[in-house]
Every structure is written in structure tokens, then in C-alpha cells.
Amino acid sequence: MAGYGDLLRTPGVGRIIAAQLTARFPNGMTSLAILLHIEHVTGSYGAAGLVLAATSVGQAVAGPVTSRWMGRWGMRRVLTATLAVCAASLAAIALLLLPLPAYMALGLICGLATPPVQSAVRTIYPKMVTSRQLTPLFSLDASLQEIIWIFAPVLITFVATQAGTVPALLLIVATLIGGGAWFILSPEVGRVRIPRSRRRLGRVLARPPVLLATIVGFLLIGACAAVEAGVVATFDHGGLEAGLVLGVFAVGSLAGGLSFGHLPIGRWAMARRLGIFTVGIALTVVSLNVWWLGGTLLLAGAGIAPALAVIYAMTSASVKFSDTAEAFGWIGTGQLIGAAAGSAIAGFLIDDIGPTGAYVAAGGFAIAGLAVAIIFVRGFPDLRHRDASPIPDTEPVQTIG
Numbered sequence: 001m002a003g004y005g006d007l008l009r010t011p012g013v014g015r016i017i018a019a020q021l022t023a024r025f026p027n028g029m030t031s032l033a034i035l036l037h038i039e040h041v042t043g044s045y046g047a048a049g050l051v052l053a054a055t056s057v058g059q060a061v062a063g064p065v066t067s068r069w070m071g072r073w074g075m076r077r078v079l080t081a082t083l084a085v086c087a088a089s090l091a092a093i094a095l096l097l098l099p100l101p102a103y104m105a106l107g108l109i110c111g112l113a114t115p116p117v118q119s120a121v122r123t124i125y126p127k128m129v130t131s132r133q134l135t136p137l138f139s140l141d142a143s144l145q146e147i148i149w150i151f152a153p154v155l156i157t158f159v160a161t162q163a164g165t166v167p168a169l170l171l172i173v174a175t176l177i178g179g180g181a182w183f184i185l186s187p188e189v190g191r192v193r194i195p196r197s198r199r200r201l202g203r204v205l206a207r208p209p210v211l212l213a214t215i216v217g218f219l220l221i222g223a224c225a226a227v228e229a230g231v232v233a234t235f236d237h238g239g240l241e242a243g244l245v246l247g248v249f250a251v252g253s254l255a256g257g258l259s260f261g262h263l264p265i266g267r268w269a270m271a272r273r274l275g276i277f278t279v280g281i282a283l284t285v286v287s288l289n290v291w292w293l294g295g296t297l298l299l300a301g302a303g304i305a306p307a308l309a310v311i312y313a314m315t316s317a318s319v320k321f322s323d324t325a326e327a328f329g330w331i332g333t334g335q336l337i338g339a340a341a342g343s344a345i346a347g348f349l350i351d352d353i354g355p356t357g358a359y360v361a362a363g364g365f366a367i368a369g370l371a372v373a374i375i376f377v378r379g380f381p382d383l384r385h386r387d388a389s390p391i392p393d394t395e396p397v398q399t400i401g
Contacts, residue, residue, distance in 0.1 A: 004140055004258070007133055012188055012397075013364060016128065019186050020121040022179035026172045028152025030110075031055070034093065036157075037165035038103060047100050051093075051348060053340075054104040058111020060336045063361055065331030067119035068201060072199040075120050076184055083180040085113035088231040094169035112179055115180055122312055124192050126321075126389045134316070136262055139309035143257025146250045146305065195322035204327045208379040209318035212372065213311045217269065217331050218338035219369035220307055225280060225342030227297065230358025231352045234273040234288050241290045248294045252280075252301020260306040266382040270310045271373040276376050277303030278366040284359040300366075315380050321390040331351065338365075 008014045017170070033053055039049035062082075069078045089110040093103060125137050160168040183189065228246060235242040275325050280300025284293055311331060319327045342365055349357025373380070 008137055010090035010129055013130055016186055016188050019183040020117055021119045023183040025148055025152055025179055026176045028148040029172050032153055033156050033168045036160045037110050037169055040165050043053035051103045051107040055111040056340055058113050059331045062112045062114060063333040064326050064329035065351040066116045067325040070325050071196045075189050079115050079184050082115045084115045086110055087176050090169055091173050094166050117183055118332055119325045122328050123324045124188050127192050131389050134266060135313050139257050139314040142308035143254050145371055146254040150247055150250045165251045180304045194325055196375060197322040204319055204323045205330060207318050209314045209381055210327050212376055212379050214331050215371050216372055217311050218334040218366045221335040222338035222342035222364035225339040226346035226358050226362035229343050229392025230355050231344035233355040243293050249297040249301045252298040253304035256302030263308055265313055266384050267380045267382050270380055273303045273307040273368045278370045281362050281366045285356055291309050315379055316390055317383055324390050352398040
């Protein structure tokens with residue numbers, strides 16, 4: 001923990017972490033608020049699911065594209081433009097009575113315009129700290145983002161049930177604008193310039209570490225999404241026990257990230273961390289007792305943030321600086337698709353065999369992720385004796401002969 005204290009005393013680090021967490025806080029509220037609002041307006045969870053699906057598709061498509069745009073037009077321009085469109089589309093969903101196709105179109109626009117804050121901040125980090133501090137910083141970031149998933153759903157559910165779904169959506173708009181403005185106006189966002197990439201869109205996936213990071217992220221988040229569906233189904237559609245168990249899951253991730261973040265990252269680091277996660281997930285099928293699930297998910301959670309820290313560090317260390325934002329965009333897209341796949345598969349299995357089916361689905365995703373980390377271990381970079389800084393971009397230099 002002393003190492004994290006030194007890290008947070010580095011000029012600008014504490015501020016940029018707080019700003020980006022505030023800017024990303026709506027990510028933990030938007031889906032639930034849209035679900036509650038559209039169901040309230042239309043009386044149909046099916047209609048709400050269609051709007052959510054459109055939003056998720058927009059987010060998945062936009063991730064690499066808007067991240068890459070930051071190298072062309074600058075971070076502040078892209079973040080400001082996407083923030084304005086995203087906030088306007090959410091406000092329209094909240095305030096306008098529209099047919100379902102129009103809500104779906106607005107959801108798609110909202111997803112497409114989701115500000116690429118995550119890609120931006122993880123591109124900025126290597127320029128703020130020493131090479132020795134970068135891996136712990138990625139771990140701290142992965143750990144603290146659990147704050148979003150612990151508090152945001154609780155806050156938005158409380159506001160939606162006590163004040164209504166319209167105020168809940170408008171709260172998200174206000175947080176999006178306030179947090180986004182704080183992040184955009186941070187000095188580091190103005191100082192860091194991403195060189196324009198000369199590669200075609202998607203070529204960064206040809207680098208094995210980036211592809212492996214995307215695949216592992218897909219499987220890890222797929223397992224987490226299946227667990228969330230299983231917990232909600234286990235405890236009668238989100239009772240008090242469901243919130244507490246999911247909170248314990250997130251607390252386990254926070255604790256794991258803070259405890260293991262200082263450890264060096266070798267080729268087997270991902271396999272070890274996913275091993276902890278997989279053991280915890282596998283044990284959930286033994287019993288659906290609230291105490292058992294809480295304990296097993298606390299164990300499983302201890303592997304999540306450390307695994308995410310490996311994903312971010314190996315990605316940063318494996319690409320040129322001009323490609324980092326796009327690479328993180330692809331990783332975000334993989335995680336979004338994983339969340340959708342995990343929820344969908346878990347849902348079908350819950351309907352077929354009950355809540356246990358969701359934990360079986362989560363176990364399948366977790367085992368697949370662990371298998372990838374073991375089978376393709378040589379594709380994971382060894383960062384024990386090097387830092388996680390991006391590869392410098394080089395320009396041809398004219399010489400006088």
C-alpha cells in the first residue's frame with residue numbers, strides 16, 4: 001500500500017484517476033436506468049431489452065473507431081463531441097415520448113457516442129509516471145473501477161424507485177457532463193498528443209498480445225456477466241441478498257487488485273490470476289446458499305482486477321504509442337461483447353435448468369479463459385525485467401549527404 005501512496009503523490013495522478021472514475025461513473029448506471037425507463041414507458045421488458053441491445057451494439061462498434069479518432073483530431077475534440085452527442089441522446093430518451101424504433105435509434109446513437117474515456121486515460125498513464133510505476137498504476141486503475149460497479153447500480157436504482165426513471169436518466173446526463181468536463185479539462189488531456197496511426201483500422205489486432213488480451217477480456221467479462229445473471233436469478237430478481245453478494249464480488253476484485261498490483265508480470269501471471277478466478281467460480285455450483293456464494297465469489301473476485309491489470313499492461317507494452325488508444329478500444333469492445341454473450345447464455349440456461357445454469361455458464365467462460373492463458377502462454381509478454389510503456393513511434397529523419 002505504501003507503493004500506491006507514492007503513486008498517488010505523483011503530480012496529477014490522483015486528480016486524473018478521480019476525474020476519469022467520475023467521467024466513467026455513468027457506465028455503471030446507464031444500462032439499468034434505460035431498462036427501468038423503457039419498461040416503465042412501454043410496459044415491456046422485451047422492448048427495454050431491444051433498446052439496451054441497440055445501445056450495446058453502438059458501444060461495441062464505436063470503441064476502436066472513436067479511440068482511433070483521438071490520434072487524428074486530438075483527445076479533447078473527440079471527447080467533447082462524443083460527450084455532447086451522448087448526453088443529448090440520453091436526455092431525449094428521458095424526456096420524449098417516442099415509438100420503440102425511435103428509442104432504439106437513440107440508444108444506438110448513445111452507444112456510438114460513448115466518450116472513449118477509458119482508452120484516453122490508459123493512453124495518458126505512460127506519460128505521467130515512471131516505467132517502474134506503470135504496472136502498479138494499471139492495477140490501481142483496474143481495482144478502483146470496481147467502485148463504479150459497487151455504488152452506481154445502487155444509486156441509480158434508489159433514484160429510479162424513489163424519484164422516477166426520468167430524474168434517474170437526467171442524473172446520469174448531469175454526471176456525464178460534469179465528470180466528462182472535469183476529465184476533458186484536466187491538464188494531462190491537453191498535454192498528451194497521440195501520433196496519428198499509419199496502420200489500417202484493426203491491424204493492431206495482428207499483434208498476439210493485443211489479440212490475446214481481447215480474447216481473455218471477452219471470456220473474463222463473459223464469466224462475470226453470467227455470474228451477475230445467476231445471482232439475480234438466485235435471489236428472486238435482485239433482492240437485498242443479490243445486491244450484497246454482487247457487492248462482495250466487487251469488493252473481492254478491489255482487494256485482489258490492491259494486494260497483487262505490485263507483483264511483477266511474467267508470462268504465467270495471467271494464468272495464475274485466472275486460476276484464482278476459475279476456482280472461485282467453479283465452487284459456486286456446489287450450493288446456492290447466500291453465505292457460500294458470498295465466500296466463493298469473494299475468492300473469484302480476487303482474480304478479476306489483477307487479471308485486468310495484466311491485460312492493460314501487456315497491451316500497453318506491445319504496441320506503438322500511436323496505436324495504444326485503438327488497442328484499448330478493441331479490448332473494450334471485446335469486453336462488451338463478452339458481457340452480452342455471458343448474459344445471453346446464462347439467461348437461456350436459467351430458463352432451462354434454473355439459476356445453477358448461470359454459474360455453469362460462468363465456469364465455462366472462466367475455464368476457457370484459463371485454457372487460453374495456459375495454451376498460448378508464449379504469446380504473453382514477460383514484463384518482469386522491462387516496463388509496460390508503449391513502443392516509441394519513430395519518424396524518418398532527413399540527413400544531408
